[in-house]
Amino acid sequence: MIIHPVLSWLNEWWQGVVATYGLPSCFVPAAQMVVHAILIGGFIAVLVLFLIWLTRKVSAHIQQRFGPMRVGWHGSVQTVADALKLMQKEDTTPRSCDRPVFNIAPFLAFAPTIVAFVVIPFGDGAIIRDLNIGVLFLFAITTINVIGVISGGWASGSKYSLLGGFRSAAQLVSYEVPLVLSALGVIMLAGSMKMGAIVDAQSRIWFVAYQPLAFVIYIIAATAEVNRTPFDIPEAEQEIVAGFNVEYSGMKFAMFFLAEFANMFLIAAIAATLFLGGWRGPWLPGEFWFLAKSFAIVLLLMFFRWTYPRLRVDQLMSFAWKFLLPLAFLNLIITGLILVLI
Amino acid sequence: MATDTAIHTQEFQVNMGPQHPSTHGVFRMVLTMDGERVVDCEPHVGFLHRSMEKMAENRLYIQFLPMADRIDYLSSLFCSVAHCQAVEQLMEIEVPPRAKYLRTMFMELNRIASHCIFFGVFALDLGAVTPFLYGFRERELTMDLLEMTTGQRITFNYPRFGGVAADLPDSFFAVAEKFLKVFPGRITDYERILNENEIFLARTKGVGVVDGARAINYGWSGPNLRASGVNFDLRQNMPYEAYGELGYEAVVLSNGDCYDRYLVRILEMRASHALIKKCLEGLPDGPIVKEKVSKFPKVPAGEVYARVESPRGDYGLYLVSDGTNKPYRYKLRTPSFNNLSMIREMLPGVYLADVVPIFGSLDVILPDVDR
Numbered sequence: 001m002i003i004h005p006v007l008s009w010l011n012e013w014w015q016g017v018v019a020t021y022g023l024p025s026c027f028v029p030a031a032q033m034v035v036h037a038i039l040i041g042g043f044i045a046v047l048v049l050f051l052i053w054l055t056r057k058v059s060a061h062i063q064q065r066f067g068p069m070r071v072g073w074h075g076s077v078q079t080v081a082d083a084l085k086l087m088q089k090e091d092t093t094p095r096s097c098d099r100p101v102f103n104i105a106p107f108l109a110f111a112p113t114i115v116a117f118v119v120i121p122f123g124d125g126a127i128i129r130d131l132n133i134g135v136l137f138l139f140a141i142t143t144i145n146v147i148g149v150i151s152g153g154w155a156s157g158s159k160y161s162l163l164g165g166f167r168s169a170a171q172l173v174s175y176e177v178p179l180v181l182s183a184l185g186v187i188m189l190a191g192s193m194k195m196g197a198i199v200d201a202q203s204r205i206w207f208v209a210y211q212p213l214a215f216v217i218y219i220i221a222a223t224a225e226v227n228r229t230p231f232d233i234p235e236a237e238q239e240i241v242a243g244f245n246v247e248y249s250g251m252k253f254a255m256f257f258l259a260e261f262a263n264m265f266l267i268a269a270i271a272a273t274l275f276l277g278g279w280r281g282p283w284l285p286g287e288f289w290f291l292a293k294s295f296a297i298v299l300l301l302m303f304f305r306w307t308y309p310r311l312r313v314d315q316l317m318s319f320a321w322k323f324l325l326p327l328a329f330l331n332l333i334i335t336g337l338i339l340v341l342i
Numbered sequence: 343m344a345t346d347t348a349i350h351t352q353e354f355q356v357n358m359g360p361q362h363p364s365t366h367g368v369f370r371m372v373l374t375m376d377g378e379r380v381v382d383c384e385p386h387v388g389f390l391h392r393s394m395e396k397m398a399e400n401r402l403y404i405q406f407l408p409m410a411d412r413i414d415y416l417s418s419l420f421c422s423v424a425h426c427q428a429v430e431q432l433m434e435i436e437v438p439p440r441a442k443y444l445r446t447m448f449m450e451l452n453r454i455a456s457h458c459i460f461f462g463v464f465a466l467d468l469g470a471v472t473p474f475l476y477g478f479r480e481r482e483l484t485m486d487l488l489e490m491t492t493g494q495r496i497t498f499n500y501p502r503f504g505g506v507a508a509d510l511p512d513s514f515f516a517v518a519e520k521f522l523k524v525f526p527g528r529i530t531d532y533e534r535i536l537n538e539n540e541i542f543l544a545r546t547k548g549v550g551v552v553d554g555a556r557a558i559n560y561g562w563s564g565p566n567l568r569a570s571g572v573n574f575d576l577r578q579n580m581p582y583e584a585y586g587e588l589g590y591e592a593v594v595l596s597n598g599d600c601y602d603r604y605l606v607r608i609l610e611m612r613a614s615h616a617l618i619k620k621c622l623e624g625l626p627d628g629p630i631v632k633e634k635v636s637k638f639p640k641v642p643a644g645e646v647y648a649r650v651e652s653p654r655g656d657y658g659l660y661l662v663s664d665g666t667n668k669p670y671r672y673k674l675r676t677p678s679f680n681n682l683s684m685i686r687e688m689l690p691g692v693y694l695a696d697v698v699p700i701f702g703s704l705d706v707i708l709p710d711v712d713r
Contacts, residue, residue, distance in 0.1 A: 059471070059472075062472055063471070063472050063475040063476070064475060064476070064479060065475065159354060159355075159356050160356070163356075163378070163694070167378075229469055229470075230469070230541050232469065241362065241363060306471060306472050307470070307472065307535075308469075308470060308539065308541050309465065309468035309469045309470040309536075309539065309541050309542050309545060310468060310469025310470075310541070310545075310695075311541055311544070311545070312544075312545060312693055312695040312696065313378055313693060313695060314378075314693060315544055315545075
């Protein structure tokens with residue numbers, strides 16, 4: 001309702017420009033792509049700055065502290081100051097590391113997150129590419145993230161980061177399965193993998209009402225996917241110090257950090273789209289509802305993080321394979337049966 | 343015939359400490375790992391050795407009094423009380439009752455402060471950040487009370503030969519009243535955060551189990567020993583200061599795992615709270631220090647063993663005097679050292695993630711180990 005008209009106006013204006021000056025027609029989609037890339041990049045940058053501030057404030061208030069208070073109103077510009085500090089930091093590379101892999105790993109971890117935002121419907125028509133395999137694309141692209149984490153852990157040449165990298169691999173492989181299975185229930189109901197179609201299918205009742213079990217499985221598996229407590233064993237500070245990113249500093253560290261927070265929002269946005277009706281809501285513009293629902297889930301993840309201790313690596317595995325996976329299959333079978341019978 | 347193409351697993355060594363977020367100071371473990379499992383552990387202590395015993399032997403008794411606080415900085419009052427007790431026993435000084443009560447009360451406050459830190463740090467070791475700050479919040483209350491009387495927040499330098507340094511200020515009672523009222527609710531908060539938390543139980547129950555016989559063999563004492571089902575608490579079995587009059591019943595649990603070691607300390611905080619209440623109610627009038635005791639005493643020749651129940655266990659001090667104003671031999675038996683001694687036997691076979699809670703549940707403090 002907000003983004004769509006602006007984008008289409010921009011598009012028409014540019015088409016006019018191209019037609020008036022007789023430029024090649026390939027300029028139209030090219031310019032569109034550039035605008036979209038800038039939009040997503042800008043959105044993620046602002047979002048992450050806000051999310052980091054929010055995390056610190058939420059954690060502070062749970063822990064009876066104030067959190068950042070000095071820079072800006074209630075510390076609101078603190079993360080900008082931190083980002084500036086990180087940019088100025090020396091970019092150290094440990095001697096024993098595998099240099100090319102070490103350097104590329106942070107970007108491997110961050111890039112898939114940006115790409116994934118392409119299929120997220122922010123509002124009515126505010127989706128960059130409504131692919132017909134939207135959900136599949138999302139889960140496929142977010143899994144690439146783990147390659148960055150493993151290669152970062154491997155290339156650092158430190159045993160702590162190696163342990164962190166392998167833990168991360170084991171965890172992501174295990175939790176990917178229940179995550180996708182829980183989304184399958186929604187796809188069966190909507191009859192489409194298109195993100196737009198899934199939102200449209202929820203115009204009357206949100207899918208969380210039909211799929212409460214899948215929603216719970218999704219939230220648990222998603223928490224594990226983004227390495228948040230109680231599933232943050234890849235970067236367990238008390239055991240393996242900081243896990244895969246222990247040797248990273250400066251902007252490379254910031255890339256991992258950026259990926260982590262952007263992923264957290266992404267996972268919440270997917271939950272909002274698949275289960276909570278996406279941008280649909282009364283009176284207010286769709287963009288508002290989308291953000292409100294996503295941030296509600298983000299807050300939930302934050303409450304988890306500041307309340308629970310951490311699971312052990314074997315408990316984490318057995319929980320995924322012995323508990324979540326059977327539940328996800330059960331949910332799938334029940335959904336299928338009901339769909340066939342009704 | 344084995345071929346070289348067979349897949350091997352290779353053990354590797356991880357050096358945990360002396361700089362590591364969860365070795366509680368400067369403790370170093372060289373862990374031999376098989377994947378995520380610990381095969382062997384080689385502990386290294388001594389990074390914080392300050393030769394406390396030798397320093398004591400080169401100083402006047404009163405000069406070592408403030409230094410004794412530094413032996414175990416989280417329960418500093420116990421170290422200096424033990425120092426005073428040893429001197430008093432050799433000089434045959436009877437401490438006035440009010441001083442005894444004051445010592446007892448502040449030792450219990452100090453115990454609560456120490457256990458609060460344990461609670462916070464143990465939860466932090468398991469990855470829960472919030473309890474850490476809760477623990478420090480309540481510690482602050484006890485620190486305030488101690489600061490009002492002793493003027494210090496960590497190393498109090500409060501006891502003197504034959505009594506204590508300062509009486510309670512008038513404003514103390516109102517603040518103490520408030521603390522006594524608030525604190526039980528805060529412990530309930532602690533219990534609500536962790537005691538029934540499914541993840542916390544999964545991480546601590548049945549982890550690092552030590553039975554009573556083994557605990558005694560290794561010279562364990564304090565909450566660790568009582569968590570293994572051994573009913574031994576100096577406050578109950580060999581009362582000193584005002585504990586005899588107040589009466590104390592030790593908190594004993596039976597499983598000997600990390601969870602029980604945690605729970606004993608939570609229950610002891612409640613018991614300490616009750617003791618402080620009793621102390622304040624039954625606080626006798628009278629002098630706070632025995633008259634005519636020299637500040638620079640010449641201690642009669644002889645030997646004595648003074649022991650107190652510190653938050654970490656049985657803190658013992660073996661003092662030999664040759665009749666001069668300096669100790670001839672000052673031997674410390676610190677509980678942390680003995681409690682830590684089993685770590686090499688406890689760790690093999692557990693996951694790397696369990697190393698931290700097992701080590702944390704012993705509640706050792708490195709200056710107390712290394713002295």
